[in-house]
Amino acid sequence: MKKLISLAIATSLFASSAFAADLIGTREPIAKDAVYFVLTDRFVNGDKSNDQRSQGGKELHTFDRPIAGGPKGQTANIGYLGGDFKGLLDNADYIRDMGFGAVWITPIVDNPDEAFTGSEPVKWKGFMQDGGKTGYHGYWGVNFYKLDEHLPSKNLDFRGLTKGLKDKGLLTVLDIVANHGSPAFTMTKKQPQFGQIFDKDGKLIADMQNLAPEKLDPKNNPLHAFYHSYPDLVQLSNFDENNPAVMDYLVGAYLQWIDQGAAAFRVDTIRHMPSSFFKAFADRIREKHPGFFMFGESFDYDGNVIAAHTWDRNGGYSVLDFPMKEAMGEVFGKPSKGYERLAQSLYLTKGPYANPYDLMTFYDNHDMPRIDATDAGFINANNWLYTVRGTPVIYYGSEMGFERGKAEHEGNRNYYGLANIAKAKRSPIYKSMRQIALIRKATPALQRGLQYNVSLAGDTASFYRVLQDSKYPREVALVVLNKGARASNVSVPASDIEPGIYRSKISGKSLRLRSGRAASFAVPANGVDVWVKSGRLTNRKISRALNEAMSTKGHQGDTPAKTANNQ
16 A cells, blocks of 8 residues: 555656646747837838928938949938838838737937038948938937937827827837947037937037047046047947946936837847946836836847846846847858757757747848848748747848848848838738738747747758646647748657647648657648647656756856856
């Protein structure tokens, strides 16, 4: 009898350890919402009355400044082109209908009213050049409390935009800058606003006065105290995080925009300020808005570097997943490497991130060349992006392969407009992306589930996304992918079969997978299928692996090989 009792206890302990109550990747609210990223000025001109076409005068005009020297038929522009809040809101249905739940917009704060006369003049395909450029992108703030005049319309300010988008089912993710203001020196002669900061009442509180950073005198000139006496990025003014006035100014400004409807922040150039600054910034924002979600741009392809921003002691930010971006370019772009290349960037267990499931995943943006891929490459990239761990971020126009392969000064940021919106709806990329995006939107396991890889090799991939949590529907999703040019059978071995009745989110067909029996799935060329079953996970091998993943998905220490501080 004692042996039977001992066996029963052992069996009970084994079962409880094999089948945890909760198996979930992330509980972040934004995980349910794929994000569409727009440079507001380059999306749609909904109101020509706010174009400011005469701003800056004849020589330093800010509207429509094409870059010379490009090949015939190719264009790029460093002036404003008219995109605004009205153009965005008027086309919110287009964005929502593609399956997005959030829109990330570029900074909305006031930028200078002239083209910049310093720096090296921008050339076709040029890099790190600002001469002749304007603040159309929003990253050259001079008054962080004031809306740039190119964006609002009568009866449509930022509060109106966020409410209008919310009414359409879209959250607003606001791009913010804490590292720098506008270009500040090397001007032919001092220009108004450049290198200056104004408070919420319009009072000048900082001015570099067209001086090189090393010539600033913060001890004797209060207007210099906002800045470091050394340069950072090109000729941009470099905020001094050690000055409490800088923190107070930025926190006050960004709390204002949260109060007007910003639902999350994307933090520009997060690696250019010490983590101690961003920890204090996060604490002050979340003191007023607990749990407020922020993700940073740390432009580095080393996961051990960018992960430090995600740690609680550094502010608990999410980050844009640059390591996966690099891998996606190699797998779905012209190098066309196998799926095994992507496995390296997942970091599902014992990785450097606080939680890899909180990351924002993407394959291109405004600061780098758009992914150089065929239509099939885009389709395969989206099939991966919308089913793998993380929250997808799509750069405007990628739904039709807009300006594919182009860098900033050769068309990456070109105007989109209504003509391209109409054209996109006929694109095979759009149709395929919309299908998989809507599947993700309707499948909690794809949004939040832990990932268990069956096989990532060559042109095919298979993995589970498993969600077993009392707050959400219990789901098991089996994803099968084929990026090859021909149809292929994707096999799942008997040991990796989670038995049950599944329904295909693509075809609507149902099938039963049986315990101990391998299965094979026919996947078309450049195709995907998502098979979903409801209910509890029963495969002990998968359950053991995911229970271990629950305890090891976050970083296990505080000192990776490199840190994100002061690089």
